Amino acid sequence: MQAFLNQLVYVIFRHRITVVTFFILTTLFLGYKATQIQLDASFNKNIPLNHDYMKVYLEHEKQFGGANSILISVCDRDGDIFNEPFFTQLKAVHDQLYFIPGVNRPLVNSIFAPSARFVEVVEDGFAGGPIIPANFQPTEKGLSVVKQNIEKAKVVGRMVASDYSCAMVTAQLMEIDPQTQEKLDTLAFAQKLESEIRAPLRTDKVSIHIIGFAKMAGDIADGAKGVVLFFALAIAFTFIMVWMFCKSFKLTLLPIACSFIAVIWQMGLLSTLGFGVDPMSILVPFLVFAIGVSHGVQMINAIGKKVAEGVSSKVAAEASFKALLIPGGIALLSDTVGFLTLLAIDIGIIRELAITASLGVAVIIFTNLVLLPVMASFFESANIKRIGDGKSTSHDVFESIRETLVKTTDKKVARVILLISALLFAFGYWQSDKMRIGDLHAGAPALHEDARYNQDTFLISDRYAISSDILKVIVEAFPAACTDHDTMARISRFQWRIENLPSVQSAVSLSSVAQAVNAGYNEGNLKWQALPRNSASLVQATSRVETSSGLLNGDCSVMPIIIFMEDHKAESIDHVITQIKAFAQEEGTDDVAFRLASGPIGVMAATNESVSQAQVPMMIYVYGAVILLCLVSFRSVRATIAVVLPLYIVSTLAQALMVQLEIGLTVSTLPVIALGVGIGVDYGIYILSSMMGQLKQGMPLSAAYRNALAERGSAVLFTGITLAIGVSTWIFSALKFQVDMGILLTFMFLVNMLGAVLLLPAIGTLLWSDQKK
Amino acid sequence: MIKKVVAASILTMAHLAVAESSDQIAPQSALMVAHPEQTLFTDITDTGKALVAVGKHGTIIYKKAEQKWTQASVPVQSLLTAVTFKGNDIGWACGHDASILKTTDGGKTWTVKQYLPQLEKPCLDIEFVNQQHGFAVGAYGMFFETFDGGESWNKRFISEFVHPDDVEYLNDLKEQDPAGYEQETAFILPHFNRLLITDDNMYLAGEMGLVAQSEDLGKTWQKFDSFYRGSFFSINETKDNHFVVAGLRGNAFIGSGQQVQQLKTDKTATVNNIIVDDSTTYMLANSGVIFSIKNGEVTSKQLKNGHSILSGVLKNKSLVLATEQGIAEIEVGN
The missing domain is CATH 1.20.1640.10 (Multidrug efflux transporter AcrB transmembrane domain)
Structure with a gap:
């Protein structure tokens, strides 16, 4: 090893100019490349594509839309949408959104959509038509007709706010543009939402509120640009x-x-x-x-x-x-x-x-x-x-700090430190156990609560009966399964069970709609809200439901059950998913499978499951790597323990801190735990590698530690404090995520440093007790 | 050996086939759920001891005094459409798949007395004269009668409602081709939506403006001359012996004898049920509309949530309503 090092020193330091030139050239080249780097957000990147749920999701994404949706609520500032200026703006928003590239056009929905129709029962059968009649004039009379149609179509709470103060335009985004085959540029799309919809179409009378993954990613990217300043x-x-x-x-x-x-x-x-x-x-x-x-x-x-x-x-x-x-x-x-x-x-x-x-x-x-x-x-x-x-004065300061630190190798002091650490660890362990997976708050947790995105989220969940917290269970059966009574009855029963779960608001399926249509065919008499036994009547009841409803595919071999949930808290999702799995077992047959999942909640469920499954292996891998490399380089189990133990205690405490800050374990916060280990390991390795040679020669721990501190201690203390102060400024960031990370990193820089200089030598008193003299 | 295997497999297949076919007609018990009170309820009644409501997914719930609604044990999952009691403990309910249920413990547990899914017709109303004699009526002129408290039911065909032109043809058919007669009569009559038994009279209201009465406990029926072509869903008798009949799109009529007069309603909501109080008659309708008839004047109000009301009972000074999304209770002033 030593020979190799000497050789390396010889090669590098004999050819200093070559080395420097190499670095300059590489830096120039990569620097040029670096200028081309772009912020890049994509929905599919955030989801575990190989998770079972997501396979179902991707399989049916084209037909039923994915989970990457955009909700635009157009609101009248006076609280009543039935006026001409409002309808002009609402139509403009609908049309503009329709033409933005990346939007799945057939699925753009609002009361202006061709699929937005109402049906009513009259003496001689059904009467119906589009919610907005072809000859619509925004006069008082025209508007009152539209109002009646909205009520008949039962879209209040969905396309129109429950208090008639807003109306909704929704769209699904496509990850790949089918025409150009280009990947959707989420951030550019978010820009367009601002520049082509919100900015030009917002007026003194009409306000526009936009939510959805693309908008959130856009807002986070905007905030992230401010990160450069920090x-x-x-x-x-x-x-x-x-x-x-x-x-x-x-x-x-x-x-x-x-x-x-x-x-x-x-x-x-x-x-x-x-x-x-x-x-x-x-x-x-x-x-x-x-x-x-x-x-x-x-x-x-x-x-x-x-x-x-x-x-x-x-x-x-x-x-x-x-x-x-x-x-x-x-x-x-x-x-x-x-x-x-x-x-x-x-x-x-x-x-x-x-x-x-x-x-x-x-x-x-x-x-x-x-x-x-x-x-x-x-x-x-x-x-x-x-x-x-x-x-220099700093030297004196370091000297006195060093002498204080060396005291940690004293058995009594070490015991106190170990005891305190054990208590802290126990507390941290108990707390970190409460670590929850998934988002803990409504809206976008990466943004501040008073950010416009979150305010828009609150407004929409406040004024509409449904949220974007939608879970879809995909029923996969056989062609024309919707004319089979048994299949439809199974779906109905499955839905009835789900509707009885806590935190489920409501559910809708082709089966429940067919039952309502059946009542419609029987003069709107709700005593007929059941599935007809014979296929002919089932055909009649289901043929009125169009594929654009998202409740069936062309040959009704696939029928999603759409479940509206009250929130997307991890525990709500967890419970509902567990129950659904049990129901799917009971109601499923060889021909009819109830498969999880699609919709935003389906994606979250898959992500939460992946994160929770990944948590332990990730920790094992990261620590495994650290332990292995320590073992190889120190060739000492004791040294490895002395480095890894403080690291583990600190990362447990960091998890406890996450619980305190109400940060859930998500795709964006999970890696922080691994990164924390990376930040922390440096300190311990520097200190201990300096001590090891001396310890191996039989030098007492306190002396070896004093020498290590003299050699590298000041640098360790200095780096820890400097970096901690540096990241602590992030508390002022416009991104809630960065604020949280600022706090976490400050904690990790500081406490890992303390772990290396206080806990490491204290643990050393147990490991190298024979040398203590 | 091979023979045995073949025989065994044929036996198993035969067994499976039997199991499958009996599986289709055997009723399944209603699921016991966490929130049975949140579904569609079609009828509600006061047994004297408890309120009992029936509805979707074979759900029956009962509630005593100030207690919570409790789900009863029900052997079917069919949509139930009507419930009636004679005395505190004995009651019957009916619904889709021509199912008829009976309880003898005030509504807590129910047993199947009739279940005929192959008929493909729902029972829409069930009423009893006393604890022995009762009727269950429904779609396409379905008419069942019992004389043993609902243990056994006899099917009847109310030939009085057949169009005069068809009477002769049906009579011939009955003699020559009994099977053809069955088929022909299965869907010939209008839906019977509501049966009303009063002290000295019986009324039947149904599809295509059908209103009929019987003065001999249902043996013979007299049709009223047609005064409306739409469907009637409910009929009731006021305290002063007028009948009120109502149905599609808020069409309501008041009459006595053959004198019938239309009531002016201010909304077009379909009336599902009529409840008679001392001086006021309430008509419960779709979209949460409640019409009140007092001295020949009709006024209306509407539930805020707009849920359609299928039925209701007066309890003290309030109306307990069976709606499309559960039970609701509103105060009614007199």
Whole structure:
């Protein structure tokens, strides 16, 4: 190993110019690529496409629409829609939405849609027509006819607000445009909703409220652009702190610039590989920067200390490279492998994150462990010297902190620390058990409650009887199954069971509609609201229902049951899904299958199940990687325990914090737990790798720890505090998601650092007790 | 050996076939659910001890005094359409699949007395003269009569309602081709929607403006001259011996003897049920409309939720209503 290192040092430091040129060229190329990177959000990326539910969803998406819908509520500011200006604007919204590319046109729905019809029973049969008559004039008379038609069509609460203050236009989005075969650009679509609908069609009298995944992604992307400012702020702050730490402008520039190059490489590589940056994983570049700074500071710290000992900057750089390549490399490699294990989770956005994060961390090995010392070797010693200068005040401060920290290796102090940690862990474990999967709040949890998107969500759920919380169970039978009494009776019974579940508002199926139509055929007498026994009457009852209702396909071999739920809280979904599975068993036959699931709730159910299934394996993979790499590099079980145990306690506490902040475990928050491990592992590895050699020689723990602190402790303390303060500014972000992440990351930077300097040595007193003398 | 297997498999197949066919006609018990009171209810009655309502999915619920609605044990899943009691404990209900149920414990448990899905006709009303003698009427002139408290039911064909032109043809057919006669008479008559038994009279109201009365406990029927071509869904007798009959699109008539007069209603909601109080007659209708008739004047009000009302009973000063989405209760002022 040592020979290999020497060889490596020889190769790199003998060809410094070549190395630097290589880095410059690569950075230029990837920098150019990075400028082409785009924000990219897509609905399908957020769903576990290989989950059983989602296979059903994708199978029937074309026929019955997916879960990627857009709801536009057009509201009259005076609270009554029956006036000419309102109808003009409503029609304009309907028409505009129809023509925006990406919209599944036949499924655009509102009272202006051709499928919006009413039926009434009169003495000699049925009378019916479109809700908006062909000769509609927005006069008082025309409007009163429309009002009656709306009531007859029973669309109040769905297409029209329960209090007649708004009307709804809905559409389904297609992931792939059937004409151009192009992928839907969700963010561009969201832009169009603003520029072609809300901005031009909103008036003094009419307000427009838009919700749906595309709009939410658009709003999050808009908020995410503000993230750049916070990054800049954090970088600037880090710069100042590093400068105060090393008192040298040039030296300060090194870790900042090298970390920045890492981010450029990462972005460039992503762009080259054809990936974009998802709004929800926009904080990954910052994490890469942060991890880079953490390693960079270790490097300049080591170089500075060596120069202070009187050697030339080149020798110092070579020595530091040799000393830190292994611990730094191990730390970064375990991060990389840890993030790569996220690939095992079959959700597009998490896989993307796995690639984004592992790429970013891997490039740090090159930029901060290779480029940085090479660059430093060009500096004059005088520029570097001050960092190890015994006379600076910060030195005294560090010295006294160091002596305090060394006390943790005292048996009594260690016991107290261990006891407190055990208590904290027990508390954290108990709390983290309450971690819930899925969204815990209505609307978009990534946005602030007073964000327009969430306000629009509240308005719509307030004024309409139905929400967008829809679950669809797909009944797969045989051709013309809707004329088979047994099949239809099974659907009816299944629906009746579902309607009796808590948090289910109502349900509708071809069976229930056919029963209503049957009553209609019998003069509207509700005593006939049942399924006719013979096929001929069933044909009559079902043939009036069009495929555009979304309740049947062309030959009625597939019939979805649409279930409206009161909310999309994880526990409500969980309960309903469990019950439905049981009902499906009881009512299903060889010919008639009740299959989960479609609709937004179906997607959420699949996602929640995937997340919950992924949680444990993900932790096993991430920790497995860290443990394995520690074992290989330290060749010591004791050292591995000393590094991993504090890490585990801290990530348990972080989960408890998520419970406290009411952050549910979702596709966007799940990776944070893995990332936390990545952030935390650095500190422990640096400290312990410095101690290991001495411990192996039989040096007492306290002495080995004191030396490790003198060598690397100040850098560890410094990085932890600096990065924590940097991310804490995110509390002021326009994105609720970023605020939450800011709090979580601040916690992780700080507490992981404390774990490395307090808990690690305390655990050491148990592991290396024989050396304590 | 092979013979045995073949024989066994033929036996199993035969068994399966039998099981399948009997499966189709054997009634299934209603599901016991968490919220039985949230479905469509078609009829409600006061047994004196409890309120009993019947409706969709074979749901029967009962409620004593201030207690909650409880779901009864019911052996069918058919949509039930009518319920009646004679005394506190003995009652009958009927509905789709020509099913007829009986209870002897005030509505808690029910047994099937008739279940004929192959008829493909719903029973639409059931009424009893006393605990032994009763009638169940329904679609296409369905008319069943019992003399043993509903244990056994006899089918009758009310030939008085056959169009005069068809009488002779049917009589010939009955003699020459009894099977053809059965087929011919199965769907020839209008729906019988409502049967009313008063102290000295019986009324039948139904499709195509059918109103008839019987003064001999249903043995013979006299049709009223037609005064409306739509359907009637309910008929009742006021305290001053007038009858009120109403149906499709708010069409309502008041009469005595052959003198019939149309009531002016301000809404076109179809009337499902008529309830008579001391001075006011209530007509319960679709879209939550309640018409009140007082001194020949009709006024109306509407339930806020717009749920159609199928039936109701007066309880103290309020109306307990069976609606398309559960039981509702409203105050009525006198």
